[in-house]
Amino acid sequence: MEIKIQSIHFDATEKLQAFIEKKTAKLKKTYEDIQKAEVQLKVVKPATSQNKVTSLSVTVPGTTLFVEKTCDTFEEGVDLCVDTMRVQLTKFKEKQRER
Numbered sequence: 001m002e003i004k005i006q007s008i009h010f011d012a013t014e015k016l017q018a019f020i021e022k023k024t025a026k027l028k029k030t031y032e033d034i035q036k037a038e039v040q041l042k043v044v045k046p047a048t049s050q051n052k053v054t055s056l057s058v059t060v061p062g063t064t065l066f067v068e069k070t071c072d073t074f075e076e077g078v079d080l081c082v083d084t085m086r087v088q089l090t091k092f093k094e095k096q097r098e099r
Contacts, residue, residue: 001028002036009043016041016074023082027058031089035059039081041074056081058089065092 003024005017012020024037040055054077055068067084071077 001034004038007041023078030086054081
C-alpha cells in the first residue's frame with residue numbers, strides 16, 4: 001500500500017509523518033486490497049483552536065473512500081480519521097461479501 005502525505009500551508013515534521021504512516025498502515029488489517037492512502041494536512045486560520053483539518057482518502061478496487069476531520073492537533077485528527085475509515089472499510093467489505 002502506497003501512503004502519500006501532503007501538508008498544506010506548513011511543513012510536516014518527520015515525527016508527524018512517521019506517526020501518520022504507522023496509523024494508516026494499520027488499515028491493512030481491516031481491508032487487504034487497499035491500493036493507496038492519501039493524507040492531507042491543512043492549517044486553517046492560524047492561531048485559533050480547532051484549526052487543523054485532516055483528510056484521509058483510501059483507494060480500493062472500484063471506489064475511493066474519504067474522511068475529513070477538524071481538530072486541535074494533527075495527531076488527534078489522524079486518529080479520528082483512521083477510526084472512521086476503519087468503519088467505512090468494514091462496511092465496504094460487508095457489501096463486497098454480499099455480492
